[in-house]
Amino acid sequence: MKKSMATITLFAALALTGCGNVTPSADISPTATTEATTTNEEKYKLIGEKNDAENQFAVLLSNKTQKEITGVTVKSGADDKYPANMLKKDDSFAVNESRNLYYTPTSISDHALGNNGALANEEYTIKLTFSDSKTAELHQFPFTDADLAEIHLDGDIAYIDYQSRVSGKKYSTKDAENMIKSTEAVTETATKIAEETTTSEEKPEYTQPVYDEPVYTQPASTYVEPTTTQAPVYTEPPSQAPAPTEAPTEAPTEAPTGCGDNFLFN
Structure with a gap:
C-alpha cells in the first residue's frame, strides 16, 4: 500500500484546520518574500538540477x-523509496541560506507525467538530513501552491511556513506535522505488536521439557507388632456327680466254729 497512515492523518489534520490546506501562519520574513518575488535564479545555489521538463x-x-x-x-506517493541526495557531495544547505529547489517527479501513480491534474493531486514528501545525521520529513509538500517556503524545526519535527500562490495567504504545517508524528508512533507500536503476535502464532517457540529424576521414597511400614497377652488359664469345671461312697462292712454276728470255715488256729 503506497499511501501511509501518516498521509491519511495529514488529511484529517488539514480538515480540522478549516482553511483547506494548513493552519494560518505568522508572516513569512519580508526579506525572504521580497527575494522570492524579485528572484534572480543565478543568485541562489540549486538543490537538484533545472531542466526543461514540463512537470518540473x-x-x-x-x-x-x-x-x-x-x-x-x-x-512522490507512487515511489517505494527516496531517490539519491539532491545536494552535491561536500555541499550543505547552511543556516539562514535560501536555495532554489528543482524537482521533477519520476512517476505520478498511473497518470501521465504531463497531466497537470495528476501533478496537483499527488502527494510529495521531502526528507531532510542534518549535519548531526538526524532526519526529518516534510509531508505533502505544496509544490503546486508555494513559491517560497521556510523550513523550521521544532524538536525533531520539521515543518514549513509558506505563502499560497493561489490565495496569497500564509500557512504553517506545524500542527499537521505534529499530528502525523503522534499517529506514526501509535501505528508503529501497533504494527510491532501485530508482527510479534503473527510470528508467535506461525512459529511457536519450542521449549525443551525439564526432566526431573524420580526420587524413590521408602514407603512407611504398616505392620504393627501385636501386643502380647497372657494365655487364659483353663480351670477344670467341678464334677456334677457325687463322689462314690464305699459300702460299710457288716460285722459278723457269730463267732466262727472252726469247722468248715477254713480258719486256722494258732
Missing part, C-alpha cells in the same frame, strides 16, 4: 532550522 517544480527554500542540512531528497 521549483520553489525557493529558506533554511530556518538552526542546523546545517546535508541531505535533501523528494519522493
Whole structure:
C-alpha cells in the first residue's frame, strides 16, 4: 500500500484546520518574500538540477532550522523509496541560506507525467538530513501552491511556513506535522505488536521439557507388632456327680466254729 497512515492523518489534520490546506501562519520574513518575488535564479545555489521538463517544480527554500542540512531528497506517493541526495557531495544547505529547489517527479501513480491534474493531486514528501545525521520529513509538500517556503524545526519535527500562490495567504504545517508524528508512533507500536503476535502464532517457540529424576521414597511400614497377652488359664469345671461312697462292712454276728470255715488256729 503506497499511501501511509501518516498521509491519511495529514488529511484529517488539514480538515480540522478549516482553511483547506494548513493552519494560518505568522508572516513569512519580508526579506525572504521580497527575494522570492524579485528572484534572480543565478543568485541562489540549486538543490537538484533545472531542466526543461514540463512537470518540473521549483520553489525557493529558506533554511530556518538552526542546523546545517546535508541531505535533501523528494519522493512522490507512487515511489517505494527516496531517490539519491539532491545536494552535491561536500555541499550543505547552511543556516539562514535560501536555495532554489528543482524537482521533477519520476512517476505520478498511473497518470501521465504531463497531466497537470495528476501533478496537483499527488502527494510529495521531502526528507531532510542534518549535519548531526538526524532526519526529518516534510509531508505533502505544496509544490503546486508555494513559491517560497521556510523550513523550521521544532524538536525533531520539521515543518514549513509558506505563502499560497493561489490565495496569497500564509500557512504553517506545524500542527499537521505534529499530528502525523503522534499517529506514526501509535501505528508503529501497533504494527510491532501485530508482527510479534503473527510470528508467535506461525512459529511457536519450542521449549525443551525439564526432566526431573524420580526420587524413590521408602514407603512407611504398616505392620504393627501385636501386643502380647497372657494365655487364659483353663480351670477344670467341678464334677456334677457325687463322689462314690464305699459300702460299710457288716460285722459278723457269730463267732466262727472252726469247722468248715477254713480258719486256722494258732
